[in-house]
Amino acid sequence: MTATTRAIHLGRQEKPKRGSLLLLIPGIASVVLLGVLPLFIVARNSFAVADDYGGITDGLTFENYAKLLDPVYSKTLLFSLGLGLLNTVVCLVIGYLTSYYIVSRPTNRQGFLLLLVIIPFWTDFLVRTFAWITILGSGGPIAGILGIFGIAGFSVIPSNLAVVLGLLYSFLPTAIFPIYASMRSIDPSLKEAATDLGASWWGVHRRVILPLSSPGILGAALLTFIPTMGVFVIPVLLGGGKDPLVGNLIVTLYTEFRNQPMGAAVSMVLLVLMLASMALVGLALKRSSTKRATTKKTEA
Amino acid sequence: MDRIVNGIARGVFVFLYIPIVAVIVYSFNAAGTNTRFDGLTLQWYVELFQDASLMQTLRTSALVAVITATVATIIGIMFALGLARYRGRGRGALMALIALPLIVPEIVLGVALLSVFSTTKVPLGILTLVLGHLIVSLPLATLVLMSSAAMLDPSLPEAATDLGCTPWQTFTRVYFPLLRPAVVAAWLLSFTTSFSNIVMSTFLSGVGSTTLPLKIYSSLKTGLTPSINALGALLILLTLVIVLLVGVSQMRRILVESRT
Numbered sequence: 001m002t003a004t005t006r007a008i009h010l011g012r013q014e015k016p017k018r019g020s021l022l023l024l025i026p027g028i029a030s031v032v033l034l035g036v037l038p039l040f041i042v043a044r045n046s047f048a049v050a051d052d053y054g055g056i057t058d059g060l061t062f063e064n065y066a067k068l069l070d071p072v073y074s075k076t077l078l079f080s081l082g083l084g085l086l087n088t089v090v091c092l093v094i095g096y097l098t099s100y101y102i103v104s105r106p107t108n109r110q111g112f113l114l115l116l117v118i119i120p121f122w123t124d125f126l127v128r129t130f131a132w133i134t135i136l137g138s139g140g141p142i143a144g145i146l147g148i149f150g151i152a153g154f155s156v157i158p159s160n161l162a163v164v165l166g167l168l169y170s171f172l173p174t175a176i177f178p179i180y181a182s183m184r185s186i187d188p189s190l191k192e193a194a195t196d197l198g199a200s201w202w203g204v205h206r207r208v209i210l211p212l213s214s215p216g217i218l219g220a221a222l223l224t225f226i227p228t229m230g231v232f233v234i235p236v237l238l239g240g241g242k243d244p245l246v247g248n249l250i251v252t253l254y255t256e257f258r259n260q261p262m263g264a265a266v267s268m269v270l271l272v273l274m275l276a277s278m279a280l281v282g283l284a285l286k287r288s289s290t291k292r293a294t295t296k297k298t299e300a
Numbered sequence: 301m302d303r304i305v306n307g308i309a310r311g312v313f314v315f316l317y318i319p320i321v322a323v324i325v326y327s328f329n330a331a332g333t334n335t336r337f338d339g340l341t342l343q344w345y346v347e348l349f350q351d352a353s354l355m356q357t358l359r360t361s362a363l364v365a366v367i368t369a370t371v372a373t374i375i376g377i378m379f380a381l382g383l384a385r386y387r388g389r390g391r392g393a394l395m396a397l398i399a400l401p402l403i404v405p406e407i408v409l410g411v412a413l414l415s416v417f418s419t420t421k422v423p424l425g426i427l428t429l430v431l432g433h434l435i436v437s438l439p440l441a442t443l444v445l446m447s448s449a450a451m452l453d454p455s456l457p458e459a460a461t462d463l464g465c466t467p468w469q470t471f472t473r474v475y476f477p478l479l480r481p482a483v484v485a486a487w488l489l490s491f492t493t494s495f496s497n498i499v500m501s502t503f504l505s506g507v508g509s510t511t512l513p514l515k516i517y518s519s520l521k522t523g524l525t526p527s528i529n530a531l532g533a534l535l536i537l538l539t540l541v542i543v544l545l546v547g548v549s550q551m552r553r554i555l556v557e558s559r560t
Contacts, residue, residue, distance in 0.1 A: 023382030026375045027398055027442060034435040035401050038412030045415055056419070094312060101309030104302075113313075115548050118555065120316045123539045124496040126516050127532040131319030133524050134326055141322070169319065172312070177555040184556070201301035222403075230405040233498060237520055247407050251502060254411055264415070267408045274405060 039271065046264035056260055064265035073249070077269065080229040080246040087167045088225045094168070095175035095220055100209070102176075103183045114180070121173035129237050132166050133157055158240025166234040171227070175220040182216030183209065214288055218281045226274040246270055320536055327533035329526065344530035351527070354515060361495050361512040364426060368433040369490035372441040376486050380445035381475060384452065395446070402439045409435060410503040417504070424506030432500035437490035440554065444489060447553050448482035485546040489554070492542050496535070 049059030067073060102113045120128065134140055138155035156162045186209060194204045210217075232247035241248070246266060253263030327345070331338035348354065383394060401409060413432050422428060456478070460470040476483070498513040505511055516528065543551065 020382040020385040023378040024386065024394065027379030027382075027438070028394070030375060030434060030438055031397055031400055034413060034431055035404070035409060038416045039404070039408070041415045041419070042408065042412045056415075094308070097305050098309045098312045101306055111548055111552070114552060114556070115543070116313055116316065118548070118551050119540060119543055120320060121555070122492060122543055123320065124513070124532070124535045126496070126498060126513050126520070127323060127535050128319060130516075130520050130524060130528065130532065131323045133520070134529060135319060135322050137524065139524070169315070172316070181556045226405050230407040230499075232407070232502075233517060237517075250407055250411060254414060254503060260415065260418075263411060267411050270405050271408050274403070278403070 042264045042267050042271075045261055046268045048261045048264070050259055050261045053258065055258075064261050067262065068265060068269065073266070076244050076246060076249050079243055083164070083167070083245065084225050084228040086164065087171060087228045088221050090164075090168055091171050091175040091224050092179075092217060092220055095172060095179050096210075096213070096217065098172075098176055099180040099183050099213075099216075102180055103186075110184075117173045117176050120169075121177075125170065126233065128170060129166055129234055132162060132169070132238060136162055136165075157238055158242065160239055160243060162238040163234055163243070166238045167228055167231065170231070170234065171224045174223050174227075178219035178223065179213060179216040182213045182219075186212045211288065215285055218284060222277060222281055225277060226270060229273070230270055323529050323532040323536060326526070327529040329529075344527040345534075347527045348530050348534075354512075354531075357510050357512045357515040360426070360509055364429045364433060364511065365491045365494040367426075367430050368437055368494040369441075369487045371430070372434055372437045372490040373445075373483060373487045375438060376441035376445045376490075377479065377483065379442050380449040380479075381471075383446060384449040385454075398442050399439050401435050406436060406499045410500045413500070414503040424504055425509045428504040428506070429501060429509060429511065432504040433494035433497055436497065436500060437493040440493060441486035441490045444486040444550065444554055445479065445482050448479055452478055481547070481550065485550045485554075488542045488546050492539065495538075 045056050046064055047060050047062065048056045049061050049063070051057045068077065098117075102110055102117075105113060136142060136156040138157070140155075143155055156165075190208050190212070191204055194208045199207065229245055230247040230250075231245055232251045235241060235243060235245050235248055244252070246269065249266050250263055250270075253259050253266060257263075325337075328340045328342070329337050330341040330343070379398060383391065386394075410432065413428070413435070416422075417424060417428050452475070457470050457474050460474045461467075465473065496513055497511070498517060501511045501514050505514060516531065519525070519528065
């Protein structure tokens with residue numbers, strides 16, 4: 001091969017590579033400029049001193065974070081953690097059972113059942129929320145039926161029960177998809193083998209299906225826990241705004257009080273919690289895979 | 301035990317559809333209250349279209365959603381094709397980067413962008429709404445397109461180039477026809493993501509650029525009206541149409557396969 005043909009050859013190989021790098025730029029730029037960089041600005045703002053109008057000044061202080069311990073904020077943070085945890089557990093349990101049901105149906109039926117989960121998932125978030133006012137509110141069918149029996153003025157809205165129900169309704173599909181995804185890839189013969197070897201229903205789940213679908217369960221937990229805390233529409237519409245979540249706190253601080261440094265500090269709590277739970281999930285996945293690898297080794 | 305699970309799961313499917321059915325049924329209720337059902341009417345739908353301020357927010361939302369979906373799809377196509385041909389290091393990191401906005405809580409992304417716009421004195425309006433909606437729809441659009449682009453036979457564009465096609469001709473005659481279902485899916489999903497967005501819009505809409513979800517939210521704070529049910533029913537219909545247009549297999553690929 002002469003030098004020129006080699007050059008042509010090399011040129012032809014490298015050309016698409018350079019071109020493909022150019023194609024990646026708009027996507028990378030969008031995420032960096034509209035996502036990553038703004039997050040760094042929030043991080044910076046959370047250490048800033050507020051001016052008289054709640055704007056950002058150049059100062060550096062930890063006061064915003066210290067204020068989070070104030071009962072006004074800590075109460076909301078703890079309530080959100082609790083409600084986030086509750087919603088995650090409920091979504092995971094119901095999501096697990098529903099996924100197990102879908103997976104154990106014939107393949108052609110699974111597509112239809114999945115479609116039934118997809119439709120509410122894509123339905124407008126607000127519609128999904130106000131639908132519960134239609135059903136549970138003082139003007140709703142349940143109140144109407146109870147009215148016939150002489151129980152007047154019955155309404156589940158506003159209440160924390162309605163908030164829990166609304167959160168479950170909003171996040172259940174989100175939890176079902178990843179759990180279904182990892183359950184689907186479990187070899188059905190494993191379940192049969194476990195049953196043949198005398199494992200009870202509970203045993204099959206605890207020792208076979210649950211461990212093997214753990215990546216999906218952990219993924220579902222990640223997609224439910226932190227986003228629940230960031231919700232602000234449901235506590236207002238279904239809970240009457242009495243018990244705010246972190247999401248409500250952020251909206252109030254930014255749009256009503258216009259206290260940007262404080263709002264940034266609260267946002268950072270959410271971001272740090274998210275990073276921490278991602279790290280935890282990553283660690284758990286790594287541990288379960290090394291555990292599996294070592295058991296395989298000892299078995300061999 | 302399996303029978304109990306089956307019972308629970310069937311209950312879950314009923315639970316998922318109670319609100320949807322309720323909104324549709326009550327949108328036709330002549331009684332004007334959800335306590336009674338007094339026969340059918342289209343009155344609430346008529347009232348809906350006579351509400352000028354509501355129609356204005358609908359136009360704003362539609363405009364923002366069309367621009368967002370188009371931009372997200374174009375950037376998504378470029379990224380998907382670029383990544384499909386990119387064999388260098390850091391592929392995983394690039395994919396993680398583009399998916400990042402899906403993992404960060406949306407409300408934090410919203411205040412982050414608001415901070416940028418208030419520092420740079422960019423007035424809140426259509427532009428800021430589009431940029432905010434873009435960052436949440438781009439990962440979805442790109443994921444849809446990436447899974448399709450990865451399945452393309454690389455010899456087809458090579459053949460086109462060998463036959464003398466310019467890169468643009470290769471795109472319009474080879475890539476685009478092959479990717480069309482994914483392009484349609486990406487556009488529609490970005491459109492709904494933007495059209496029904498409330499979190500980003502809460503922070504990024506300005507005076508005169510109120511979106512439809514913001515309008516619904518503020519009117520719900522004062523109380524539920526029958527015409528809101530009618531609007532809800534129309535939005536459910538829109539979802540149904542989009543889900544069916546995108547197709548179950550595409551949806552499955554985004555929601556299930558991308559999460560394994």
